[in-house]
Amino acid sequence: MTRFALWGALCRRLKTGQETGQGAGALPDDAAVGATSARRSLLVRAGAPSLAPKAVEPVKNFTDAVPGWFAETVGAVAALALALVAVAHLDATDRSWMLYYDSDSVLPALVRGSVLSGQPQDWFLSAVLFIPEMGLYFVLGGLGLGVKGTFALSAVVNLVLFYASLRFLCGLTQPKMPRSTRIAGALVGFAALMFLTLLEDSPRGDTFELASLLATTTYYGMTVLASVGATALAAGLSSAPGTVDRRWQEAALVVVCGGPR
Template sequence: MAEESPTPATGTPAPPRWARELLGVLVAVAIGIAVVAAVTASARADLLFHDADSLVTTLIVRSIAIGQPQDWALSSVLFLPETAVLGLLTLFGLGVEGTLALAGVVNVVALYGALRVAAGTLARGRAPIAGALLALGAFGLLAASEASPSRDALELASLLTTTTYYSATVIGVVLTVGIARRGLDRARGAVPWGAVAGVGLVAAASVLTNPLFAVWATVPLGLVLGVVAIRRRGARWLVGGLAAGTAIGFAGRIPLAPFIANTGAGYFDPSLWRSSLEYYGALLADRWSAPWGAASVVLLLVLWGGCIAATVLLARRSEIGATVVAACGWAMPLLVVGGAVVAGTHAARYLQPAVFAPVLGLASRCCRRCCRARSRRCGPCWRSLRRWRRWWGWWRRSGSVCPGSRPPRTRPMPTWPASWTGWSSRAASAPASSGQCGCRRRTSPTRESSCRSTTGSGATRGS
């Protein structure tokens, strides 16, 4: 049976782990349905249901189902996971559009699963499920704000709902970052062999179907882990597993060369960097002028800046795993966008990390939760809370006694004008020679007590 932990506020048993995880999945399904409904209700539905590139996987599944010989000429992306998932979803018999819409919901839920891995375990994160859902909700808002029917528009979040615009690669990148975080969280001095193997397998499968994974994940994550490897030996093994998996993925593409019509080498032309910069700048201007475009751009900038702030904060707390997740949130967009400009590319879909990577900062901001056995609090957060409570208690105590019982001031009080008689009248009305100062303070609904006087021997109770 799942272990139950008492909540720090009431001491009552919290819901079991499986119940919390199931609730998170159900909320993710609701978010996925809302996102797909918003996309299909806009002009973006033409890209999801009627665009020629969006129907490639549907054609492949239909061709395999009727037993035709397979002789396809694909681009550098093979769509292997997308085709397999779409083939399974066709068993529900929902038709072409219904199956594509269901595939969009599955992609959103799969992204939640990857974000849930990146958010950390329940033993370390105070609210990892809420963090993953918050990140998914922010991504869903970005997707719902996009309404252009063009696949060349700078509206990248809604591309996750399709089956041919690198949805599996997006999920693989986030999943790889999450596995690396889990390995760094669990292994202090030992080698995280499970995380190394997981990173390698995901990298190999992702590169096999789409070599763009090497640009989106291998390079940025490898650089972040390389910096962490200065202090953590386990990060070196993670870098090795990531590099080995990428190499295995490229080697696995060699037998599939007859199906690859374009290796992608022609996309790299550094001499076109100036035109590439102008092209992406024009797309950004169009996005800014679109409905809800300015709000989405501002939200992305806020998320990107939040990732930088979270990286600094988590690094000071020595939360290495969470620091890697937050650092990938700002490093991936910076490296991918800069690399796309330097390479002279002219395709907006290559910039998808600029949209999904910044939400990693929301999933990484999880302080260490109370220990299940000893109910110990998070060090930095609990110290801040205790300081706040000490300050608040001092303020309450200093404001609950009367002016006559306060210790004498080190500096003389200023001489108030004659018109300001409030303070003088209150000070004059307080008896100075008796044992009471003249004020009363209520300590309970049925009892009053007098505060201690500076000249009297003690406080007396009033009726």
């Protein structure tokens, strides 16, 4: 019997069973169930489409489909844009005095100029406060942007580093949250600081205008970064799942907080 003939016979048999119902020739319930299963198997063999419901795939969130590197890049670019706006504001207001001419701000430039001119070095300062700032200024000074250009670039780098420290904090304190949520949290905190920076325009350093001090080449910026980093490491130590994670976090915490006094 061909496939089409078998298909026609099965259809007529099903129709006859529906018309007769539970008459004299009707099968018991168990037998009817078995017959129905057999008929479905024959229908499948004959080429009939399957009547079984297909499994529905779960709908994925849009953020889950975004690669991690792309999300991190978007967050970094957004932070860079906010930092550029904040530094442009400082440069256009009287707050530029703290950025370019304050005695603490110009110290890295003085040290670099003295070293490059070959003068004997006899500085008396707190190493834990000024060595990180000087190291960053020496690196950026090699780009040849001039003193004020290097100060401005250092301000942008300091602000972006603050976003990176917030991102580090979100990563250690909320490791189970989606990556996009952690990036958004770091950006919200960073945007709040940039907003406060836009409200500051005083040329003096003894005021409550503290947010913009993060952009200077003084110990203010690096102290804030170290504070956020230490908080992140301490929070990570309290929830580190394994000894390996604890070891590197403990070592990093010693480096951040255990410098010379």
